[in-house]
Amino acid sequence: MNILIVFAHPERHSLNGALLDTAVTELQSQGHEVKVSDLYSMHWKAAVDRSDFPDLPAGERLKVASASSREFAVNGLTEDVKAEQEKLRWADTVILQFPLWWFTMPAILKGWVDRVYACGFAYGVGEHSDRRWGDRYGEGMMAGKRAMLVVTAGGWPEHYSERGINGQIDDLLFPINHGILFYPGFTVLPPFVAYRVDRLDDARFGIVSEQLRERMRTLATTTPIPYRKQNGGDYQIPSMELKPGLETPGAIRFALHVAKPEPS
Amino acid sequence: MNILIVFAHPERHSLNGALLDTAVTELQSQGHEVKVSDLYSMHWKAAVDRSDFPDLPAGERLKVASASSREFAVNGLTEDVKAEQEKLRWADTVILQFPLWWFTMPAILKGWVDRVYACGFAYGVGEHSDRRWGDRYGEGMMAGKRAMLVVTAGGWPEHYSERGINGQIDDLLFPINHGILFYPGFTVLPPFVAYRVDRLDDARFGIVSEQLRERMRTLATTTPIPYRKQNGGDYQIPSMELKPGLETPGAIRFALHVAKPEPS
Numbered sequence: 001m002n003i004l005i006v007f008a009h010p011e012r013h014s015l016n017g018a019l020l021d022t023a024v025t026e027l028q029s030q031g032h033e034v035k036v037s038d039l040y041s042m043h044w045k046a047a048v049d050r051s052d053f054p055d056l057p058a059g060e061r062l063k064v065a066s067a068s069s070r071e072f073a074v075n076g077l078t079e080d081v082k083a084e085q086e087k088l089r090w091a092d093t094v095i096l097q098f099p100l101w102w103f104t105m106p107a108i109l110k111g112w113v114d115r116v117y118a119c120g121f122a123y124g125v126g127e128h129s130d131r132r133w134g135d136r137y138g139e140g141m142m143a144g145k146r147a148m149l150v151v152t153a154g155g156w157p158e159h160y161s162e163r164g165i166n167g168q169i170d171d172l173l174f175p176i177n178h179g180i181l182f183y184p185g186f187t188v189l190p191p192f193v194a195y196r197v198d199r200l201d202d203a204r205f206g207i208v209s210e211q212l213r214e215r216m217r218t219l220a221t222t223t224p225i226p227y228r229k230q231n232g233g234d235y236q237i238p239s240m241e242l243k244p245g246l247e248t249p250g251a252i253r254f255a256l257h258v259a260k261p262e263p264s
Numbered sequence: 265m266n267i268l269i270v271f272a273h274p275e276r277h278s279l280n281g282a283l284l285d286t287a288v289t290e291l292q293s294q295g296h297e298v299k300v301s302d303l304y305s306m307h308w309k310a311a312v313d314r315s316d317f318p319d320l321p322a323g324e325r326l327k328v329a330s331a332s333s334r335e336f337a338v339n340g341l342t343e344d345v346k347a348e349q350e351k352l353r354w355a356d357t358v359i360l361q362f363p364l365w366w367f368t369m370p371a372i373l374k375g376w377v378d379r380v381y382a383c384g385f386a387y388g389v390g391e392h393s394d395r396r397w398g399d400r401y402g403e404g405m406m407a408g409k410r411a412m413l414v415v416t417a418g419g420w421p422e423h424y425s426e427r428g429i430n431g432q433i434d435d436l437l438f439p440i441n442h443g444i445l446f447y448p449g450f451t452v453l454p455p456f457v458a459y460r461v462d463r464l465d466d467a468r469f470g471i472v473s474e475q476l477r478e479r480m481r482t483l484a485t486t487t488p489i490p491y492r493k494q495n496g497g498d499y500q501i502p503s504m505e506l507k508p509g510l511e512t513p514g515a516i517r518f519a520l521h522v523a524k525p526e527p528s
Binding site for chain 2: 158235
């Protein structure tokens with residue numbers, strides 16, 4: 001398989017860097033081809049702005065979606081963005097690896113999403129009408145590819161548990177797993193999350209890195225999160241609300257959009 | 265009151281820009297003092313990196329939390345970050361205004377949080393022990409200040425409703441409202457969200473801007489989201505899990521952390 005890892009940590013000589021090495025080594029030893037987009041070493045530009053749309057006339061107002069759509073259609077986006085889009089086309093599996101900062105990804109990785117996910121590439125794909133709301137949530141350019149998150153967190157697992165004060169980790173990651181990965185068509189695997197990483201001694205690092213290796217060995221066979229496809233009949237169109245009675249008993253809020261309980 | 269608006273849209277001549285003007289004009293007409301941090305016009309640097317910690321020796325590994333803590337303690341953070349911290353100290357109310365991009369804030373605003381929220385300022389405040397887990401979630405440097413989000417979204421309200429495919433808007437914004445605003449001590453007001461903004465005609469703009477003016481007039485009197493305080497007795501320490509039986513009937517997941525139903 002071709003595997004792309006997008007890595008967003010400012011210090012290569014860190015736990016995150018060591019886990020990246022662990023993943024790459026394991027994947028290569030399984031015969032996979034691996035590319036790493038190390039956003040900090042690439043000096044990735046995070047903010048979407050006018051310079052992303054070179055053909056936008058100087059006096060014209062920037063409307064991000066339409067400018068993005070226009071440039072994407074004529075292959076006119078900037079070289080850094082096009083290179084990442086090419087890696088996404090190449091990849092069979094995409095891994096986003098990052099430390100959890102303020103309960104989501106660091107700005108530099110959000111900026112990778114904001115810029116690489118052009119209109120016509122990751123959204124605004126397919127027919128948009130009162131009968132069909134585009135190729136998204138299970139369809140789209142990334143259909144057939146797998147994706148997963150590799151996340152480190154300073155807090156304890158309990159703090160991210162069902163009743164933990166930070167909120168349940170699956171819910172905190174829902175906007176990424178469902179909104180950023182499932183949206184353009186990826187099949188989304190359960191995330192790998194390492195907790196209490198500020199105080200990880202050698203023994204626990206050994207355990208965590210072995211758990212990560214196991215996830216790398218099972219990328220192709222791990223059961224994905226069974227998010228409901230938008231155009232699979234479960235949602236009313238165009239309101240895009242889940243049809244009555246389809247929910248798993250007891251499921252409310254984000255859990256409505258999962259067809260059956262997530263594999264544990 | 266002193267009011268800080270942190271504004272994150274790349275085009276000042278946009279709906280977001282017009283709503284910013286609406287808010288500022290209304291607030292000033294009420295006699296408030298207003299400062300705007302227009303992140304794009306400030307060319308805000310989004311990514312946390314070594315250059316944020318000028319005293320870090322060249323060969324030393326960057327550990328963000330400890331470097332941040334050390335520089336904050338000696339007033340050694342960069343001037344742009346210190347200026348924003350000063351505005352936060354000055355403000356009685358803070359508004360974050362942004363377009364919803366991929367179900368959260370744009371990278372440039374996430375980078376404002378990542379950089380301005382230094383260790384010792386927005387986290388790592390107060391006693392951390394087995395008896396007390398810091399001054400956070402209702403306590404901290406922002407205690408006594410109010411905060412709210414002003415958000416624009418391209419999708420329909422139904423898509424963000426209780427059963428909408430994007431996920432319920434309150435849950436999508438929970439990591440920001442609870443994890444970024446309530447965490448360092450802000451009292452958090454319900455967000456202002458404008459939907460279907462890609463096709464907002466003059467009539468609807470008039471309605472939306474009047475709704476926003478009304479929210480600006482009632483900043484001091486709007487009932488906040490009643491998030492549970494970490495150190496108010498509702499959570500077990502140090503597991504930080506909600507004690508059994510305290511939940512509002514039927515509440516699960518993020519809703520556990522709200523003491524009673526949010527005001528509608």
